[in-house]
Amino acid sequence: MKRLLLLALLVTNTAFGADEFKSVVKAVEAHYGIRHTHIPMMGLALKFSPDHQARSLKLAVFESGPAEGDLADLQQVVANSLGNNWVPFIRVWSRRDRESVVIYAKPSGSAMKLFIASLEPDESVVMSLDVDESSVRQWISDPQGMVHRSEEVGNEN
Amino acid sequence: MKHLVLFLTAMLLPAIAPAQEIRLPANLEKLSAKAVEVVEVNLDQKMLQLASRFMDPKDPDEQQAKRIISNLKSVYVRSYQFDKPGEYSDSDVAEIRSQLQSPVWSRIVGVRSKREHENAEIYLKSEGNQITSLVIVAADPQELTFVSIDGPINPEDLADLGGQFHIPEVEVQKPKPDKGAAK
Numbered sequence: 001m002k003r004l005l006l007l008a009l010l011v012t013n014t015a016f017g018a019d020e021f022k023s024v025v026k027a028v029e030a031h032y033g034i035r036h037t038h039i040p041m042m043g044l045a046l047k048f049s050p051d052h053q054a055r056s057l058k059l060a061v062f063e064s065g066p067a068e069g070d071l072a073d074l075q076q077v078v079a080n081s082l083g084n085n086w087v088p089f090i091r092v093w094s095r096r097d098r099e100s101v102v103i104y105a106k107p108s109g110s111a112m113k114l115f116i117a118s119l120e121p122d123e124s125v126v127m128s129l130d131v132d133e134s135s136v137r138q139w140i141s142d143p144q145g146m147v148h149r150s151e152e153v154g155n156e157n
Numbered sequence: 158m159k160h161l162v163l164f165l166t167a168m169l170l171p172a173i174a175p176a177q178e179i180r181l182p183a184n185l186e187k188l189s190a191k192a193v194e195v196v197e198v199n200l201d202q203k204m205l206q207l208a209s210r211f212m213d214p215k216d217p218d219e220q221q222a223k224r225i226i227s228n229l230k231s232v233y234v235r236s237y238q239f240d241k242p243g244e245y246s247d248s249d250v251a252e253i254r255s256q257l258q259s260p261v262w263s264r265i266v267g268v269r270s271k272r273e274h275e276n277a278e279i280y281l282k283s284e285g286n287q288i289t290s291l292v293i294v295a296a297d298p299q300e301l302t303f304v305s306i307d308g309p310i311n312p313e314d315l316a317d318l319g320g321q322f323h324i325p326e327v328e329v330q331k332p333k334p335d336k337g338a339a340k
Contacts, residue, residue, distance in 0.1 A: 071195075087201065087203055087204045087207075088199060089198060089199055089200055089204050090196070090197065090198055090199075091195075091196075091197040091199075092194070092195065092196050092197070093189070093194070093195045094193065094194045094195075095192065095193045095194065096193045096194060096240075105204065105207065107207050107210075112207065112211070136208070136211040
């Protein structure tokens with residue numbers, strides 16, 4: 001009974017998204033058998049960045065990923081760990097790069113929060129960030145291009 | 158014990174609920190298998206409302222787009238990019254077109270893609286005098302794009318939506334319903 005209560009608490013925690021980012025990172029690690037790498041001073045660098053978008057960035061980089069991308073599989077892994085208020089709105093799958101990307105969004109005051117998971121055999125990224133009005137407009141007009149630019153931002157940090 | 162299991166199931170259900178129904182032609186998976194890159198944009202009503210909040214109030218074109226999307230129920234885009242011309246066949250597209258038949262759907266003529274070497278077709282579904290759904294099929298030798306828009310919309314509105322959400326830019330010269338529908 002104690003174990004079941006513990007399980008119930010765990011489920012509640014996951015379902016209501018106490019820390020959705022960590023939850024997705026853990027789910028990706030468990031599902032694909034990969035570990036995210038520690039980037040020294042990254043947290044500090046982001047915290048003091050003059051750019052609000054960078055300050056809001058949470059990033060986990062993995063030095064590998066599944067050999068073959070599977071969008072449905074990735075979406076399920078991410079969806080199971082995110083709260084219900086996140087809306088899946090872009091999915092990209094590239095056979096050329098063996099890359100799978102899912103992007104979720106949710107409103108956050110006058111801006112939007114984005115959650116991006118991108119898996120490739122040699123590198124995978126999970127990130128969340130706040131985007132301001134002008135960035136949202138760019139996302140709307142060029143979702144695919146913005147996926148690639150976000151990954152570049154993630155890689156630079 | 159049974160109650161606890163029920164409780165746990167109820168807690169988990171929202172997280173594992175199946176994806177919403179995508180209002181797009183069936184058999185698109187076949188194209189996914191042939192494509193080198195697939196882009197899917199899924200905008201339900203909630204997401205459209207959210208996106209419309211970020212349209213620039215000073216830009217007349219974006220204001221027009223905002224007016225249109227705030228009435229829509231959903232926009233789904235599927236874009237398939239192929240390595241080289243000939244990787245998808247006419248029969249792949251014909252199979253999609255066959256699902257857009259009259260009397261439910263009517264194809265409009267006078268549609269022109271703004272992209273070179275791209276052919277665009279627009280199909281409409283109406284209830285009374287109101288268009289309730291619209292499908293765009295845009296094909297060039299290395300890329301196929303399907304757009305399904307659910308909600309009140311006019312083909313002329315596409316001029317304002319083109320280029321947003323990965324929707325192809327098309328020009329509708331003079332919309333004339335072609336009751337013969339898909340060919």
